[in-house]
Amino acid sequence: MEKNIIMTKWIQKSQFESDNPSGHSFTMFDKSQDNGDVIGFAPKALMLSSLAGCSGLDVVSLLEKMRAEVADFKIEVTAELTDEHPKFYNKVKVDYHFTDSELQPEKIQKAVNLSVTKYCGVMEMFRQFSDVEIEIHLHNI
Incomplete structure (x- = not known):
C-alpha cells in the first residue's frame, strides 16, 4: 500500500x-x-484545486490515449460550504471546458466519465461528503 x-x-x-x-x-x-x-x-480552496487537478490529469491522459487531444482544457469547480461548524463542502459542481476546432464529443464524454467514476481518487473522496455534479462544455474555435 x-x-x-x-x-x-x-x-x-x-x-x-x-x-x-x-x-x-x-x-x-x-x-x-x-x-x-x-x-x-486557503486549505479548503486547495481541496477544490486537488479535485480539479486529479480529474484533469486523468482526462488529459485518457484523451491522449484516445487520440482526441484538445487545444484548451479548463476545469471550474464551484462549491458551497455548510453554514454550521465544522464547515465543509456539501455541494460541488465541476464544469469541464474543452476547446478545439475538431472536438470529439464521444471521446471527451468517455474520458470525463472514466475519471469521475473510476480513476480520480479525490473525486471519490468528495463523493463521501458532497453532492457532486458534473457538466461538460464544448467550445469550437
Whole structure:
C-alpha cells in the first residue's frame, strides 16, 4: 500500500508551510486573518484545486490515449460550504471546458466519465461528503 507523508509547520500568525512528497512546499493561511504580503492558499480552496487537478490529469491522459487531444482544457469547480461548524463542502459542481476546432464529443464524454467514476481518487473522496455534479462544455474555435 502506497503511503504519502507530509510535514506542515506553523510559521507565524495564521500561516503554515506544508511540504509535499514531490519535495516542494507552499504556504497555507486563514484568509480571514491579516497575513500581510504573504502569498498562499486557503486549505479548503486547495481541496477544490486537488479535485480539479486529479480529474484533469486523468482526462488529459485518457484523451491522449484516445487520440482526441484538445487545444484548451479548463476545469471550474464551484462549491458551497455548510453554514454550521465544522464547515465543509456539501455541494460541488465541476464544469469541464474543452476547446478545439475538431472536438470529439464521444471521446471527451468517455474520458470525463472514466475519471469521475473510476480513476480520480479525490473525486471519490468528495463523493463521501458532497453532492457532486458534473457538466461538460464544448467550445469550437
